[in-house]
Amino acid sequence: MTTQTPGTGSPTRRRPGRRLIGRAFTAGLVLTTAVMTAGATAATAAPAHGDHGNHGDHGNPGAVDLGPNVTVFDPSMPVDQIQATLDAAHTAQVDNEMGTERHAYLFKPGTYGTAERPLQIKVGYYTEIAGLGASPTDVVINGKVEVYNRCLENNGTGNCLALVNFWRTLSNLSINVNAAGQDGCRQSANFWAVSQAVSMRRLNVTGGTLSLMDYCTAGPQYASGGFIADSRLPSVTNGSQQQWLTRNTEVAGWSNAVWNQVFSGVVGAPDESGFPDPPYTTIENTPVSREKPYLFTDAQGGFGVRVPDARKNTRGVSWAGGMTPGRTVPLSDFFVAKPSDSVQAINSQLARGKNLLLTPGVYDIARSIEVKRPGTVVLGIGHATLTAVRGAVPIEVADVPGVVVAGVTVDAGTQKSPVLLRVGKEHGVRLGSEHGGHRTSADDPTTLSDVYFRVGGPHVGKTETALEVNSDDVLIDHTWVWRADHGVEGFTDTQRWNTNIGRYGAVINGDRVTATGLFVEHFQRYNTVWNGEDGTTILYQNELPYDPPTQADWMNGKVEGYAGYKVGDRVKRHSLYGAGVYVFNQNNPQIHTENGFEVPQTPGVKLHHIMTVNLSAGTIDHVVNGVGDAADTTKVGVPQYIADYPAR
Numbered sequence: 001m002t003t004q005t006p007g008t009g010s011p012t013r014r015r016p017g018r019r020l021i022g023r024a025f026t027a028g029l030v031l032t033t034a035v036m037t038a039g040a041t042a043a044t045a046a047p048a049h050g051d052h053g054n055h056g057d058h059g060n061p062g063a064v065d066l067g068p069n070v071t072v073f074d075p076s077m078p079v080d081q082i083q084a085t086l087d088a089a090h091t092a093q094v095d096n097e098m099g100t101e102r103h104a105y106l107f108k109p110g111t112y113g114t115a116e117r118p119l120q121i122k123v124g125y126y127t128e129i130a131g132l133g134a135s136p137t138d139v140v141i142n143g144k145v146e147v148y149n150r151c152l153e154n155n156g157t158g159n160c161l162a163l164v165n166f167w168r169t170l171s172n173l174s175i176n177v178n179a180a181g182q183d184g185c186r187q188s189a190n191f192w193a194v195s196q197a198v199s200m201r202r203l204n205v206t207g208g209t210l211s212l213m214d215y216c217t218a219g220p221q222y223a224s225g226g227f228i229a230d231s232r233l234p235s236v237t238n239g240s241q242q243q244w245l246t247r248n249t250e251v252a253g254w255s256n257a258v259w260n261q262v263f264s265g266v267v268g269a270p271d272e273s274g275f276p277d278p279p280y281t282t283i284e285n286t287p288v289s290r291e292k293p294y295l296f297t298d299a300q301g302g303f304g305v306r307v308p309d310a311r312k313n314t315r316g317v318s319w320a321g322g323m324t325p326g327r328t329v330p331l332s333d334f335f336v337a338k339p340s341d342s343v344q345a346i347n348s349q350l351a352r353g354k355n356l357l358l359t360p361g362v363y364d365i366a367r368s369i370e371v372k373r374p375g376t377v378v379l380g381i382g383h384a385t386l387t388a389v390r391g392a393v394p395i396e397v398a399d400v401p402g403v404v405v406a407g408v409t410v411d412a413g414t415q416k417s418p419v420l421l422r423v424g425k426e427h428g429v430r431l432g433s434e435h436g437g438h439r440t441s442a443d444d445p446t447t448l449s450d451v452y453f454r455v456g457g458p459h460v461g462k463t464e465t466a467l468e469v470n471s472d473d474v475l476i477d478h479t480w481v482w483r484a485d486h487g488v489e490g491f492t493d494t495q496r497w498n499t500n501i502g503r504y505g506a507v508i509n510g511d512r513v514t515a516t517g518l519f520v521e522h523f524q525r526y527n528t529v530w531n532g533e534d535g536t537t538i539l540y541q542n543e544l545p546y547d548p549p550t551q552a553d554w555m556n557g558k559v560e561g562y563a564g565y566k567v568g569d570r571v572k573r574h575s576l577y578g579a580g581v582y583v584f585n586q587n588n589p590q591i592h593t594e595n596g597f598e599v600p601q602t603p604g605v606k607l608h609h610i611m612t613v614n615l616s617a618g619t620i621d622h623v624v625n626g627v628g629d630a631a632d633t634t635k636v637g638v639p640q641y642i643a644d645y646p647a648r
Contacts, residue, residue: 069360075110093124098458102360104128104382109138118143118178126383131173132297136204139173146191149214162193162223171201177208185216195224196480197452203231213239227478245517245539262539262578265315276641281578281609285313288514292449303331358384365394374400380407388413399424401441406449412461424471440473447475456500457484465504472510478517481505493547493587531568540579547587561593573604585618597624611639
């Protein structure tokens, strides 16, 4: 890939391609830290099932049972104690890429760390760091919250990169950057060197700069993120991030771009007029948005969930004028689930009108969680993970308005599922049709926020489709749909191709569906198929599968390969902004893919700022519909851009 060295304007050639991991990492420390409340270090007894914490806006917060994998900090606690807890968490999770441990660390309103003794947090896999304030300014971290490169060779000293820094969450707090005690390079920024399935939301960062690249460790320092929303940020160093979406945010400055940096509704965003040098895509207002729900405590110390409203044509942060517009749902209106709870119990509570809070852990799902009621909230914390069992569809959402599913990872299981998450039945066969049929709302779209999918990796996975959206008026706000290119199974590429089955990544059949941050990788046919009308995607990132054994395995009828992004042949209106399809056919470098993008040739289907790139194996012959130069091994790491299709 081509990056720019921080602090300079000169490009630096990097060898492209993701370094695969051929071994499993395990953690030697299992955290059992209990919920901590003011003046207490042990969990307070709580009800065992769905009415956990009947005091979303009143009562003793110590009675809330969020399970053993949630730690709640209070500002009265000694900084050294908090630091030790978080250091132990990082030690346990820094290499635990395919593990089962999940944890959320939540901070009650107040200030943590001082100028002399800052709180410096490092975030590992499957870890959520979040404030419990109504506003991001209610929780202040004097210190840092960081992710560094992961060093994969020579006992953790070589091959240092961020390409596999997945699955972590940071939200709803302020960071007053304080690097006291760190070495000279580390003092230069708050480092957030991450790749896919990592979200940064509702942040207020002051006192220093933010770097999305870790340039302090040994190279190659590659990074493949990423997503920021609803945040107020200082100057940002993009560095080696090959693509990134920043949405509804304020930035003091942005350093550079690599292949595909997209800004939507961002105050201070760079201008796109020089595209592709630099490759910025800037959209003045986000057409449809809804911020992710968040857990918070009220003035009495009770827990509630703020569910932001959907908004149209917005710019900047949602909390500039006070609390984010929306509704507050008391925690007593949630079934607070733990991995030991059965799907039958969860569905019973949903049928009674409860919302669902999934506490951290891995849930075996042998029948669908059925979300049928309009306005239902399903909120996972600490990267709660649903694993399909016996070919189940883990989540089914009815064709109703206002449902929000957020903070959940859905894993394929060892028996093939038809789909992992389905929103609405196929057109004409919809859940809820007995109550009037198609009942979506453009003003209150069903929303998926930070919902991630995985086929293979920690275990064998099989599904026909990962995400299927049949309802109209749906918002997808940041998703990574991943058929794993590496894992702990010990497969060769050919074995992986024949074992970890994932035919389609995202299939969008509904009309007026919007995706802000759509990352889909490595599926065996079309990674994304968009059949609905009036669809919009803002930032699309795709890698074609690494592992087809032969060209015959990678044929779409008589066509060589499947495009990374396919708009259905009958679609009349579609918009795509800032999109890249990458090729790395490491299992057979002779394989060809005819087009990166395949769309109907009609004036209403518009692609703005698209590209393909070769990562040292295989060939994409054209960017879109036979137009554009080949991304082949004579142009490794050099994107093939098209500014607009059809050409203006």
